Amino acid sequence: ELPSYYKPWMDIALRVPELVLSHELRSCIHKMPLLSSQLLQRHRELRLAHLALSVMSMGYVWQEGENGTVQVLPRNLAVPFWEVSQRLGLPPILTHADAVLANWRKRDPDGPFDMQNLELLLSLPGGESTRGFFMVTLLVELAAVPSLRNIPIVINGVRSGDVEAVAKGLEEISESLQDMKDTLKLMQAHVEPSVFYGIMRIYLSGWKDNPCMPKGLVYEGVQTEPMEYSGGSAAQSSLLHCYDELLGVQHETESAFLFRMRNYMLPAHKQLIQDISRERPLRSFVQQQDNERLSQAFQLCVSKLLALRNYHITVVSRFVTVPAARARQLRDTGEASEMVSKAPTALEERGTGGSGIMSFLKTVRDETRDAYLPGSSKPS
């Protein structure tokens, strides 16, 4: 919880979904006092404040859909949002670090980390599907924990020439990548594609490369010129960036988007990726050793990362491409429901982070395939 001084923020932040639906959020925010961010001290307080301010900002900007956007974020929201963002090293917009990493609590503190025992701190419109979307993404992050723990083991093994340790570390990372993919499958059970497409997506969208906010957004009291920021996306999770650096996956084409997403991560997470990238290349170490188990462990890791990206493309097709085609069809025949007719058309071919979705994801997937060791057999 935040100190009681911040009650005016939390009172609104906790009610964002209902206030957006009743079209009252903007007027509530206009009445909100301008609070100092100085009473926020601990990292956790700053994270919760950033989450609260970002949820309010997304609701404020998108309350009236893509045709009723604003050009200015009012001072009483913009100034503390900017200050808290500066202190955390995050941009002043909803990020993966907010909506997923800092947005959960265990109902029973001694209970497990699972769907039943986890709840969101704050939400956005979309009801159970929004909860499912953030929670499943969090569970994917949790499934990745063993792999993250094994990255330093692999790196130390390369430094000391310990082939066994590197092979074992890579095998553990492969298992964890498999768990991530299996966990991603839960999205289907917990998120309704039409709700994701028609309701939720706009609240994750940003004001960079977005045709309905071509100039960006003025943060009143911060600077007079508008600023542009990309919307929230799991491309801002440090996980796949870490595996790419470890395995030597190189993103030549369209890499600007992925690199830019590193500026939407907590500085310590970005630093971890950079630290991994500065190590002696694992791929050439594996090639030099000419050890069957090691080569196989490396190939397995690449294949699991490839499979995760392939499955993710299927997910994106189910949640974006298919509903987009259906929405177009319904609009053309004049049968569109209110939800479909309000779905943001500016986002049709784009992800919430603003990328041209499928060609981008397929290029990234193909670049993952290029990391396979030549000549060594690939796992089926």
Ligand code: HEM
């Ligand atoms: C309904 C679920 C999901 C949808 C519709 C979705 C959609 C997208 C889209 C459209 C992009 C393109 C970049 C952008 O514009 O933001 C993207 C990128 C990305 N997403 Fe997801 N995503 C989903 C779930 C997840 C989850 C749970 C993860 C967790 C690992 C994830 C990881 C990534 C990564 C790492 C990228 C960057 C591309 C890459 O490195 O392969 N996504 N996603």
